[in-house]
Amino acid sequence: MSENLELENVSYKKNRQEILKNINLKIGKGKIVALLGENGAGKTTLMRIISGLAKNYHGIVKVNGEQDVVQRKANLSMTDALKGLLESYTIEQVKNFFLSLYSDFDIEEFEKLKDFMKLNDEMKLSQLSRGMKQKLEIALTLSRKTNLYLLDEPFSGIDVMARKRIINSILLWKDPDATIIISDHFVNEISSILDEIVIIKDKTIYRHLSADDVRAEGKSIDQYYEALYEDGGTE
Numbered sequence: 001m002s003e004n005l006e007l008e009n010v011s012y013k014k015n016r017q018e019i020l021k022n023i024n025l026k027i028g029k030g031k032i033v034a035l036l037g038e039n040g041a042g043k044t045t046l047m048r049i050i051s052g053l054a055k056n057y058h059g060i061v062k063v064n065g066e067q068d069v070v071q072r073k074a075n076l077s078m079t080d081a082l083k084g085l086l087e088s089y090t091i092e093q094v095k096n097f098f099l100s101l102y103s104d105f106d107i108e109e110f111e112k113l114k115d116f117m118k119l120n121d122e123m124k125l126s127q128l129s130r131g132m133k134q135k136l137e138i139a140l141t142l143s144r145k146t147n148l149y150l151l152d153e154p155f156s157g158i159d160v161m162a163r164k165r166i167i168n169s170i171l172l173w174k175d176p177d178a179t180i181i182i183s184d185h186f187v188n189e190i191s192s193i194l195d196e197i198v199i200i201k202d203k204t205i206y207r208h209l210s211a212d213d214v215r216a217e218g219k220s221i222d223q224y225y226e227a228l229y230e231d232g233g234t235e
């Protein structure tokens with residue numbers, strides 16, 4: 001059976017500058033994975049490569065065994081849902097747009113998530129705060145029934161209490177076979193739901209390990225992550 005995500009020797013340059021090199025990564029079905037790294041390490045770029053937004057990379061990218069970009073897009077859902085949408089759109093219009101665009105968009109799931117996020121149909125995008133927009137993006141992203149979810153710093157503008165509520169609920173919303181990759185700078189907040197950790201450093205995958213292995217060492221995931229940099233890893 002194929003992995004939900006496979007990257008083989010992926011490299012990417014932008015304006016002749018090397019951004020990522022020799023990325024090899026396999027993520028199995030059902031895993032929740034943290035994608036970690038300093039500012040500018042390449043987390044967003046990696047997600048954009050996987051989702052087919054960043055082009056002209058070298059190497060092989062497969063989502064649910066599919067290499068073709070159209071197939072990959074059909075097999076993943078990413079938190080860039082509101083990009084390009086008119087600010088005058090109401091949430092109801094956004095919902096209808098998603099319904100027309102994605103055959104896997106689960107309207108009942110969206111209604112539940114929308115209530116959970118304390119959003120309503122009449123709200124216009126222009127009236128939403130940054131945190132409210134992020135909540136809407138999470139709701140839209142998770143309402144698609146797909147194999148891979150890419151959440152790029154999904155909680156950065158969301159207040160602490162709502163963040164905890166959302167993180168704790170991800171396990172309930174998630175299909176057991178679906179894989180979620182979350183990039184985040186607040187590792188301790190998501191650590192309880194993680195199965196694996198991927199760290200990008202020096203333009204490549206620096207560590208890929210199971211969260212249980214870290215816990216078995218008696219360390220929390222953020223302690224482990226911080227120690228990597230304290231040990232002189234910031235060169």
Ligand SMILES: Nc1ncnc2c1ncn2[C@@H]1O[C@H](COP(=O)(O)OP(=O)(O)OP(=O)(O)O)[C@@H](O)[C@H]1O
Nearest residue numbers: 014015019037038039040041042043044045046153
């Ligand atoms: N449009 C662009 N043109 C040129 N270089 C870019 C562009 N976007 C990103 N980069 C470069 O690509 C590298 C990786 O950026 P990326 O946004 O993927 O990092 P990140 O790990 O997501 O960072 P952060 O944690 O700050 O969001 C950086 O060195 C950045 O300068």
